Each structure stands twice: as structure tokens, then as C-alpha cells.
Amino acid sequence: MKELKWNKQWKFWPDKDSFALVWDISEIAKEITLPHDAMIENPADPNSLNGGNTGFRDAECYTYVKMLFAPEEYKNQTVMIKFEGVYMNAFVSVNGQIAAKSPFGYTTFYAEISDFLKYGEENEIRVQVRAGAMTNSRWYSGAGIYRDVYLLESGLTYLVPEGVQIKTERIEDGYAVLQISSEVKNRNHTVKELVLETAIEDADGRVVTSERTSLALFDQEMRKLSQRITVDAPQLWSEHSPILYTCVSRLFEKQAEELILLDENREIFGIRTVQVDARRGFCVNGEIVNLRGGCIHHDSGLLGAATYEDAQYRQVRRMKEAGFNAIRMSHHPMAPAMLRACDELGMYVMDETFDMWNRLKSNYDYGLYFQEWWEKDVTAMVRKDFNHPSVVLYSIGNEIPEIGTNGGSKTCYELSSKVKELDDSRFTLASVNGVFAAGDQVPKIIEDVVADLSREGKIEGNVNNFMTLMDTHMDKIVVHDAITERLEKAAASTDIIGYNYMTARYEMDGEKYPNRVIVGSETYPPEIARNWALVEKLPYVIGDFTWTGWDYIGEAGVGIPAYQWGEGGFGATFPAQLAYSGDIDITGFRRPASYYREVVFGMRTIPYIAVQNPYKYGQPIIKTPWVISDAAAAWNWKDCEGKPVVIEVYAPGEEVELWVNGVSCGRKTSGKEVGFRTLFETTYEPGTVAAVAYENGKEIGRYELKTAEKAYNLVLKPEIYHGLKGREQELYYIDVELCDEKGIIVTDDDQKLNLSVEGGAEAVGFGSGNPKPNYNFNDGVTETFNGRALIILKKVSDEFVIVKVAAENGKTAEVCLKTNE
Structure with a gap:
């Protein structure tokens, strides 16, 4: 299908009247360009209902409206709208009629709108977002249409979106065998004689192999075709050589002696195989790989949840430069923009379905909808991921409290089986916290540790807070027989089992369960030396994923060191807004833990x-x-x-x-x-x-x-652009530094800064890595943190851009950018 990015000229406003009898456009509506995070627009509030979970930010109910003119030729076409992510409870209406809805805030979903269009007229596309019920997230979720939107058009016979799936069946000496499945749909009321042509292009656009298949597709039929194609001398995808191919699918109709092109689709993919077993561990193309992983949440720091390709690419690139070769998306499906970056840069991905199943973790989270919607959302994730070579693991849940029960183990089986039905080329796991999974066994297990705390009611609430209380005795707790029993049920249905904070079990479980494959799906940063030694020693432990690789908004204070109660940790109070547990801060600056990890990984000899x-x-x-x-x-x-x-x-x-x-x-x-x-x-x-x-x-x-000299300057340093191949730059990053003439950063004289931008760009983020910011990221005002801050600009035209920053001590800096290069 023809796919057009559909981000511009949306009207947006907070919706205060859900029961409005007349749907009009509010007087307070403003025009915006997607992606758009409505939640980040308002400053953090100490009275937030979400509290520190979301960085003291709350969401509301919102409405987005865009007009679509439907020409007469649309009568014989198929028209859809693709939403890559709307948080949360999205309702899509066309001319007042519901066309699609999606309660989960992280799912790619489609609205088929052909049946609701008025031809030759303007049509109203209205998206209502119901994110105002709080609490609904344990971390900063953002709210609104925060990922890209696309308009899809085709004829009545077409290739189904996400229906072309390429799998590397095997790799032999000198060639690879691909299995390509293509979904074709006929909305006509007559039989169509068709030809499907599939061509494989290399990175330089040369066709290296092709295949044609004929079929007769009956009226209203959808059929899945399978083609087996051989590629000679394939260039394999891996972290070291992320070489990509393109599968070009063309659907033709036979008319007399002619072939009439009906539809075309292009899918970027990589040729690679993955294997896992307890003897060799995890292998890519037959080579053993230890996963040097970082967990991340989905926000883009100063941009909030708004998902830009440039920001995702920059994040993945900086993580790889810091020594990571794998990302765990926590705790929901990864954005397509980040998947594309991981493909191109060579970063392995553990994509994750849910943070909860039937048992809620927040008052109004996805657990309200899980039972009715999980199958659709799992299907959406797998279809989104299928052609991305970076995706190697599927996690079907994070720290699910019921996973070790009989009912939970059945749900685990159902989710894992569904994933395998949709994609048998990758491996499943669940990321399990043994203490949390212990459920009603917890009092027995930790009675000696929390007797006093239990009487005071201090073990209720956020799961991470509970784990903090258990820290001094965690190793003894996680090896308890009651947890062993729960883990046996949790591990029964998946290929791998993810251990969250259970390093103490690695060796004992390897002896007791010789065929069990383990991954450290979530681990403490201070324990990387201990953890990595075991990854290198034990082949069945395939990697380590630290919490976290990149800092994030929400779970405020989890990583802030404190000297008085309330300054940091889980007692952190406002204005703490960031977790501050990332190796890399929200601006992309590497913190000491990042270099520590690089040394432990054996990738750095410089102390x-x-x-x-x-x-x-x-x-x-x-x-x-x-x-x-x-x-x-x-x-x-x-x-x-x-x-x-x-x-x-x-x-x-x-x-x-x-x-x-x-x-x-x-x-x-x-x-x-x-x-x-x-x-x-x-x-x-x-x-x-x-x-x-x-x-x-x-x-x-x-x-x-x-030590920096006392005399210093305010310096603006535009970053060199790195982005996806063939894409136009949209975001511009400018580092702000207080430094002396030798370039040494002045870390002990932080300044309040004011920003002004003129010309062909607008500021969409201005802030620092300070976990306790005093200004919102869209205020045009911030303070340096340890001598640094960051400006993010978004291109709006081809004009020159003049950026000026003034510090409270009178120092100023200016830089001019070209946006048309």
C-alpha cells in the first residue's frame, strides 16, 4: 500500500466534555504536528495524582482532529490510517462513526476508514484519548498521539500491511534460503487473476534474486502465499556487520497479455539466524554472543514520550558506543522508529509485551483490558517486529505477580504459544522477579527481615520499593524453595527464563536444571562485575540487562543518592522527577557507571x-x-x-x-x-x-x-548529525557547556540559562540531566547541571536558524545553523 506520513495539520485540545452532543472543534484547539506528547507540555506538579511514578506529571482526556479530503476515486480504493502508538484508550472516529479503538498505549494499530468516507468531501478524522484515569502507569508514559501516523492507500486488491514476512530458513556455505510469506487481499466481488513478484535487493539496490507466483484470488478472500528464495553469497546481519537487504513485492493483475501493477511493498530485513541452548548459549549465525544489555523506558528525555526517528537513532548509537550490544524495551513493545535504528546500527533487541497481565499494578492500567485484548496486542507486536533482524527475543511479561500460580502459568503458556504461532524463528521468555512471584509465600520467606516493617504497612506499594527493603538479604531470599517452586511453573512454557535481580540463582539452577537457559533480564548496576563474570563463566546465562542503560522520567529518585530522607531513593520528594539510574543521562551524556561497565565488559583498557x-x-x-x-x-x-x-x-x-x-x-x-x-x-x-x-x-x-580555570565561557556545540540512511534531518542537538579555554568543563558553578531561537526551527527541548529540574523542558529556561545542558531544535523551514543562550552571570553564546543541508 502507498504509505504517506500523516503528521501535519492536526488540531489538538484537552477535552473537558466527553458527553458533548455536538462534535465541533474547540475554541482552544491549537494546530500541532505529530508526534505529540500532551503530558510533557504541563510542568511537573507536586500535587500530581501519579506522584513520582510519572515524574509528578498527570494526563487528561484529549482530542485530535484532522481533515481528509476523499476524492471520487477513493470509491474503488482501500484507505487506512496507521497509528504507531497512542497513549492510552484511543478511539478513532470518521465523521462521527467509530472506526477503531486501542486501549493499550504502546500498540501499532490500523483504522480501516473506507466504509465511513464521504467522497468528494472533507472528512473529519477524530482521535479521542482517554488518559485521565490515574494512576495508570508505574513510569512516565506520556499521553496523546506520541508516535507517527500514516495514511495508507491502495486499490481493492492489495498486499496487507505488515503481511509480507521474511524469515531466514537456513544459511549454508555460499547461500541462504529465505522463506517469504505474503498476505494478499481481494475486496472485489469478482475473482482476480494475479501475479506476485518478489525481488531481493542488496544494500546498493541491486536485485540479487527474484521469484514470481501466480494465483487466482476469489472475491473477499485473503490468502497467505509462501515463496522459498535462495540468495547466493549472502552478507549476514549481526552487531558487527548490520547489513540490510530490501524485499520488494509487486502485485500484478493479469489482463489479456498485460500485467497491471496493483500494489507494491518494500520491507527492509537482514539475513541472519539465531539459536539458543544450555551448552553454547545464545548464537547469531552460529557464533556465540553474550548480550551486553541495557533496559530502557520509552521516553526521549527532554522530548517526553514524543518519538522522533532522529532521537531514537541517537539514543541507540550512543548506547552502542558505550559498549551495549542489546536493548530490552521495558515494559512494552518498542517503537518502529527505534527498531529501524537497531537494525541499521546492529543492536539486538528483547521486545516486551506487558508489565501486567490480569493483576493490576496501578489503579487504571492495562490490566483492566488484558483478558480481552492481549491476543490482539501480542499479534500486533509480533507483526511489527517480524522483519527486523535486531529483534531476537520476545519477553511476554515483566515481573508478573501471578506467573508462578496455576492460572498464571496457563496464561504464560497461552502467550508464549501465541508468539510461537506467529513467529517460530525467535525465542520467548518471561522476565521474572522471584520475590514478587512468590506472592502469598512472601511472609514465610522474609519473616525475619520484614516483621517490623510488615506491622507498619511499609511493604505495600511500588514493587521496586519492596525490593529495596529486601536488598540486604536478597541473595538468601531468592534461593528459597518457595521461589524455586514458582519458577518451575514460570519457566515451563518459554524457551528462556529471565531473572530479575536473581544472580544468586545462576549457578544453583544450572546444576539443578541442566537444560535451562537464563538471561539476567534486569540487574542492579553496582553488580555488573559479579554478573558479567557469571555470564562469561556459565554458557547457559546468555547476558545481562542493567536497570537502566539510559535515564528516564518517572520512578523519581530510584537512583538519586541521598543523605537525608526525601532527597533520593524511594523516599524522594518533589522536585525529583527522573529515576537517575541510567548509565547515560537523559541528554545522552555518559555517567561514571557507563565507563565502569565498559571496563567490566573488557572493552576499555583506559581507566x-x-x-x-x-x-x-x-x-x-x-x-x-x-x-x-x-x-x-x-x-x-x-x-x-x-x-x-x-x-x-x-x-x-x-x-x-x-x-x-x-x-x-x-x-x-x-x-x-x-x-x-x-x-x-x-x-x-x-x-x-x-x-x-x-x-x-x-x-x-x-x-x-x-580542574578548570576560574575564567570560563558559555559554549554552544552543535552535534554532528547521524541518522537513518535516506532520511532527512528533523532534529538538531546543541550541547551547552560551561568550559575554560582548554575545553575543561566547569562543574561547580552552574548557571540559569535563557534560550531564544529565530528562523527555521523551534525549540522542542531545553534542559539537563539534573534529576531535580526546576523548569519544564519547554520553558525556554533551564539550569546547567555539572556544567552542561542540551538544546533540541525541530526543523520547521529551510531558513537559517539563530540560537542564542544567555546565562545569569552575563555570559552569552550564539550559533547559526543551516537547516537546508
Whole structure:
């Protein structure tokens, strides 16, 4: 089908009157361009009904309207609208008549609108979003039509959207065999004599093989055709060589001696196979792969939930540069835009269905609809993912409390079986938290730990809060026999079992269940050295997915270190809005944990230095198990000269030596023996702190932190654009830095900034990685955080763009951009 991006000229307004007898366009409606997150437009509110779950932001009921002129020729055509994601409870109407609805906020769905159109006239397309019932999410969901929308057109006989599916059947020496399934539909009332032509093009657009199949398609029939095609000398897709092909499908009608083109479809795919077993682990194209994974939520930081291809590509690219080779989409299906980025950049994907089944986790979440809708939503996810070589695993649920019960194990079987029915080329798992799955066995298991807390009612509420309370005894708790029994039921129906925070079970379960394959589907960042050692040691443990690879809005404070109750952790109060548990912050800046992980992965020989906050030296830190420490990569600490400071050095090798202003602080053991994290205690003196790593007595890497000069500038640095091949740049990222003449960041003199933008772009995000921002991301005002901030612009025309930033200390900066290149 012809597919046209349909994002422009929508009218939008918050809907205060659901029972309006006359559907008109509100006086307060404004014109917008999708994707659009209505939730991020309003500032965080300490009185939010959602509280910290969504970063103190609430949603409402919203209405979107767009007009569609239907020409007379539409009478003999098929017209659909494709929505890649609307949060949540979306109702699509055409001229006042319901055409489609979708309660789940993360599903791609289609509205077939042909039967509701008035030909030769304007037609009203109205999307009503009912997101005002709270609480409905454990993290920042966003709200509205936050992903792309497409208008689809074809004749009455056509290739069904997402109906062309390409599977690599096998790879032999010198060739690969593809199985291609194509759904063809005939809405005519007569039989159609058809020919389906399938051609495979390589990355340069050359046809490498093709096949033709004839068929007679009866009136109102939909048929699935299967073609087996051989590709000689295939170039295989993997993380190291993400080579893509294009499957071009053309549907012709036979008319006398002619072939008349009816429809055309193009699908990008990769040729690759995946296998998994307990002996070799996870393999791509026959090669063993350990998954270096990061869990992420779906928001794009300063953009809220609005899903732009440029933002998704940038996020995936930066995660791969940081050492990740896999992403777990948590806890819902991944956006098509991110899947395309993962395909092109070579990033493996664990896509996930749901965060809940029949048992709700929030008052008004998807659990209200699961029983009636899960099959449609699972089908939508698998059809969306099928041709993406990046997708290798399907998680059918996250921390489902009922999964270890008889009824829950039956649901697990049904979901896994449905996925296998739709796609037998990938593997299923459920991401299980053993303590949460223990259900009514929890009091027995942890009686000695939570007796006092239980009487006070402090173990109710957010599951992650519960896990924090269990942190000091988690290893003993997760190996309890009651959890073992629940896991046996949870693991019965899937190919793999995902362990959330259950590293202590890896070795014992490998011995007890020699054919069980395990993945660390969610793990604590401080435990990466322990976890990765087991991944490398145990072939049946196929990878580790940290919580999280990229910071996110919501679950406010889970990763904020604190020294007083309420500053961070699950006691974090407003204005905490970010989780602050990501290796990479919401602006894309790598935090110390990211470099620590890179060292543990064996991908970095240069040590890295992070400095614990000397202002808090000696004070007991309040931290959740997602927090390593309060360390920052900075050697600017105003008024701390001569005061004690603890320095963390992440280093491989056997030893690491610390130097402060040319004076050695001695050598200490580094590398695997100490978990790749070595601590030095010294006194702070401005200047240079350096770390040198040694292996067999020889230097293998050196790293320095320097104190910035007191005189510094405000600097704007436009980022070099990287995006999907063949796509036009839509977003422009500009880093804002406070730095001296040598480029050293001033981390201890943060400034309030004001932004102005003129010309062919508009600011769609302005902020920093500060987990406690004082301004909304669309205010045009922010504050630097550790000397940094970020501007995100969206192109609106081909005019020059002038960007000006002014700091409260009087410093200014300006940059000019071209948007027509």
C-alpha cells in the first residue's frame, strides 16, 4: 500500500466534555504536528495524582482532529490510517462513526476508514484519548498521539500491511534460503487473476534474486502465499556487520497479455539466524554472543514520550558506543522508529509485551483490558517486529505477580504459544522477579527481615520499593524453595527464563536444571562485575540487562543518592522527577557507571576516574541497590582544598596507581579481583588527578581529570548529525557547556540559562540531566547541571536558524545553523 506520513495539520485540545452532543472543534484547539506528547507540555506538579511514578506529571482526556479530503476515486480504493502508538484508550472516529479503538498505549494499530468516507468531501478524522484515569502507569508514559501516523492507500486488491514476512530458513556455505510469506487481499466481488513478484535487493539496490507466483484470488478472500528464495553469497546481519537487504513485492493483475501493477511493498530485513541452548548459549549465525544489555523506558528525555526517528537513532548509537550490544524495551513493545535504528546500527533487541497481565499494578492500567485484548496486542507486536533482524527475543511479561500460580502459568503458556504461532524463528521468555512471584509465600520467606516493617504497612506499594527493603538479604531470599517452586511453573512454557535481580540463582539452577537457559533480564548496576563474570563463566546465562542503560522520567529518585530522607531513593520528594539510574543521562551524556561497565565488559583498557562528593565525606549515604555511589567525573570542588576525598578508579589490569598533582598516592589492586573498582582516599587539591593501570608491570592505560580555570565561557556545540540512511534531518542537538579555554568543563558553578531561537526551527527541548529540574523542558529556561545542558531544535523551514543562550552571570553564546543541508 502507498504509505504517506500523516503528521501535519492536526488540531489538538484537552477535552473537558466527553458527553458533548455536538462534535465541533474547540475554541482552544491549537494546530500541532505529530508526534505529540500532551503530558510533557504541563510542568511537573507536586500535587500530581501519579506522584513520582510519572515524574509528578498527570494526563487528561484529549482530542485530535484532522481533515481528509476523499476524492471520487477513493470509491474503488482501500484507505487506512496507521497509528504507531497512542497513549492510552484511543478511539478513532470518521465523521462521527467509530472506526477503531486501542486501549493499550504502546500498540501499532490500523483504522480501516473506507466504509465511513464521504467522497468528494472533507472528512473529519477524530482521535479521542482517554488518559485521565490515574494512576495508570508505574513510569512516565506520556499521553496523546506520541508516535507517527500514516495514511495508507491502495486499490481493492492489495498486499496487507505488515503481511509480507521474511524469515531466514537456513544459511549454508555460499547461500541462504529465505522463506517469504505474503498476505494478499481481494475486496472485489469478482475473482482476480494475479501475479506476485518478489525481488531481493542488496544494500546498493541491486536485485540479487527474484521469484514470481501466480494465483487466482476469489472475491473477499485473503490468502497467505509462501515463496522459498535462495540468495547466493549472502552478507549476514549481526552487531558487527548490520547489513540490510530490501524485499520488494509487486502485485500484478493479469489482463489479456498485460500485467497491471496493483500494489507494491518494500520491507527492509537482514539475513541472519539465531539459536539458543544450555551448552553454547545464545548464537547469531552460529557464533556465540553474550548480550551486553541495557533496559530502557520509552521516553526521549527532554522530548517526553514524543518519538522522533532522529532521537531514537541517537539514543541507540550512543548506547552502542558505550559498549551495549542489546536493548530490552521495558515494559512494552518498542517503537518502529527505534527498531529501524537497531537494525541499521546492529543492536539486538528483547521486545516486551506487558508489565501486567490480569493483576493490576496501578489503579487504571492495562490490566483492566488484558483478558480481552492481549491476543490482539501480542499479534500486533509480533507483526511489527517480524522483519527486523535486531529483534531476537520476545519477553511476554515483566515481573508478573501471578506467573508462578496455576492460572498464571496457563496464561504464560497461552502467550508464549501465541508468539510461537506467529513467529517460530525467535525465542520467548518471561522476565521474572522471584520475590514478587512468590506472592502469598512472601511472609514465610522474609519473616525475619520484614516483621517490623510488615506491622507498619511499609511493604505495600511500588514493587521496586519492596525490593529495596529486601536488598540486604536478597541473595538468601531468592534461593528459597518457595521461589524455586514458582519458577518451575514460570519457566515451563518459554524457551528462556529471565531473572530479575536473581544472580544468586545462576549457578544453583544450572546444576539443578541442566537444560535451562537464563538471561539476567534486569540487574542492579553496582553488580555488573559479579554478573558479567557469571555470564562469561556459565554458557547457559546468555547476558545481562542493567536497570537502566539510559535515564528516564518517572520512578523519581530510584537512583538519586541521598543523605537525608526525601532527597533520593524511594523516599524522594518533589522536585525529583527522573529515576537517575541510567548509565547515560537523559541528554545522552555518559555517567561514571557507563565507563565502569565498559571496563567490566573488557572493552576499555583506559581507566576512568570518578570522585565521591567531598562535601558529604564521612556522612552515611542513603541509596537504593541501583546506586553505585554519588561519584562524578569532576575535579572542581569549590572550597574543598585540603579536605579528604574518596576517588573511585575503574580499571582493568592487575594494579592501578593514583597521582594528584604529580605525587603518587600509591598502587592498589585493580581488575577482576576487586570488581574493577578501586578506591583511594586522599585530600582534594586543585590541579590534576591521574590514574595509571598496569598489567604485568607495564602501563596499559592512563586517564586524567583536571580542574578548570576560574575564567570560563558559555559554549554552544552543535552535534554532528547521524541518522537513518535516506532520511532527512528533523532534529538538531546543541550541547551547552560551561568550559575554560582548554575545553575543561566547569562543574561547580552552574548557571540559569535563557534560550531564544529565530528562523527555521523551534525549540522542542531545553534542559539537563539534573534529576531535580526546576523548569519544564519547554520553558525556554533551564539550569546547567555539572556544567552542561542540551538544546533540541525541530526543523520547521529551510531558513537559517539563530540560537542564542544567555546565562545569569552575563555570559552569552550564539550559533547559526543551516537547516537546508
